[in-house]
Amino acid sequence: MSQATDTDATVADTGVIRSVSGPVVTATDLDARMNDVVYVGEEGLMGEVIEIEGDVTTIQVYEETSGVGPGEPVDNTGEPLTVDLGPGMLDTIYDGVQRPLDVLEEKMNSAFLDRGVDAPGIDLEEEWEFTPEVEEGDQVESGDVVGVVPETVTIDHKVMVPPDEEGGVVSETKEGTFTVEEPVVVLEDGTEITMHQEWPVRDKRPTVEKETPTTPLVSGQRILDGLFPLAKGGTAAIPGPFGSGKTVTQQSLAKFADADIVVYIGCGERGNEMTEVIEDFPELEDPKSGNDLMARTCLIANTSNMPVAARESCVYTGITIAEHYRDMGYDVALMADSTSRWAEAMREISSRLEEMPGEEGYPAYLAARLSQFYERAGYFQNVNGTEGSISVIGAVSPPGGDFSEPVTQNTLRIVKTFWALDSDLAERRHFPAINWNDSYSLYRDQLDDWFRDNVAEDWPDKRQWAVDTLDEEDELQEIVQLVGKDALPEDQRLTLEVARFLREAYLQQNALHDVDRYCPPEKTYDILGLIKTFNDEAFDALDAGVPVEEITSVDAAPKINRVATTPDDEYEAFVAEIEENLVEQLRALY
Structure with missing residues (x-):
């Protein structure tokens, strides 16, 4: 304060650029607060105030600043960086400050955007079908839903009383087709509620x-x-x-x-x-x-x-x-x-x-x-x-x-x-x-x-068994690298085979396969349960004196790897068939 008085500096809504360093611009004589949005230079590049020291305001600019120089004007909006909220945000591609790229491309008639071009985050001219969910005389509070708009075929956009409005008694509701800026609900104190809200991006929206x-x-x-x-x-x-x-x-x-x-x-x-x-x-x-x-x-x-x-x-x-x-x-x-x-x-x-x-x-x-x-x-x-x-x-x-x-x-x-x-x-x-x-x-x-x-009562138990088996495999692999797999006891060699099925049939997943790219929890559980069945039956056979080579060579074992790519409406029967064959073939070994 004293510095401004001593130098007789004046501040206004429009300042002057003092220096430019990449996206960081300093301006003098600008009346601004932290996080205010400003427009920089002759081209009006969007920026945000990030530091104020005396009469020097530091701004980060959201666009390329090449060609911008000292002496050009800086205009302050007096508002923080906000986003436009309302129907039309879905099925849209924005840039980092919520400018719709398709609208900008249409404005420029080019995929390469000029600096300083701007557009609202939602289309202010498009009309939406509004259906009220409140009636005259209803009391509404901050955040209450007052109506619904079918934003897309999938999602209904719920029009709410803005969080920074206190609410009140509804005096008028409208039904029909409106733009986002037309009032659709009016309160007794004259407050008009539209489908369009604005909110500062750095502030949380309130919750209970x-x-x-x-x-x-x-x-x-x-x-x-x-x-x-x-x-x-x-x-x-x-x-x-x-x-x-x-x-x-x-x-x-x-x-x-x-x-x-x-x-x-x-x-x-x-x-x-x-x-x-x-x-x-x-x-x-x-x-x-x-x-x-x-x-x-x-x-x-x-x-x-x-x-x-x-x-x-x-x-x-x-x-x-x-x-x-x-x-x-x-x-x-x-x-x-x-x-x-x-x-x-x-x-x-x-x-x-x-x-x-x-x-x-x-x-x-x-x-x-x-x-x-x-x-x-x-x-x-x-x-x-x-x-x-x-x-x-x-x-x-x-x-x-x-x-x-x-x-x-x-x-x-x-x-x-x-x-x-x-x-x-x-x-x-x-x-x-x-x-x-x-x-x-x-x-x-x-x-x-x-x-x-x-899904299943024993889900946590089977998951813990899988984690323990994979942990044991990790420890055994260190020994294998030193002395080789054949030097391990038979029970540890069998553990490695079970862990291999966990890795290949359970943990691996093909994001490009029409079936395997998505696995419902029930199928996830059944695949793990099938590997657990193989583990239990295989160790029973091992305890009965069957060599590991014979246990792992049963015909049903390799089929475990095919369950993940089996269609969701067929896998249950396939799992049941493999499980039955595993039990039958492994028990036949002793």
């Missing part, structure tokens, strides 16, 4: 309570559902080196996970990977409804060649959209691919701000930012009485596959499920290349009751 999740997010991936399950409302990390399958695993989860809404954030990933997502998703069929998968999906594409500052904001854009659908009572799965690129964007901006660096040059607040993001996941009691969840699955790309680097380590302190991808497994063509010895889930105990009630 965050509850302990007790329902799994069924993924259709045997190693995940069977050994390392994720709860609806849970958090998971998928770290792994280049080429180990992070993106494919996340895409499989986006396609098949048991969620109502999918928000997929491509945060700084390679352009060819995002192109594949953008091309593939509109053609995919939703296994839940048979409709297009995009009818319940929102894509945010911010590739590695896009401006670095927009990468920092795209995860907030995605989580805010997810919270809006959660408030409607939906279960949302959010994929962030990858949080390492987000952290690298923070590191670059932090270095340009000349902040004191932390470990490996990342800003000292890296852990806090990661926590703020992941803590917005959860299973919630919403203010309107519904329940909804956001499950966050974040990919991490540690350089050289080094899990000791700061982003991976700080993520592990926050998330409760860890799916560790292994380049050695990927090189051996074992997919998904999730290392079962390094991975874990802290949700297993609280999800066991669901699996007992909905």
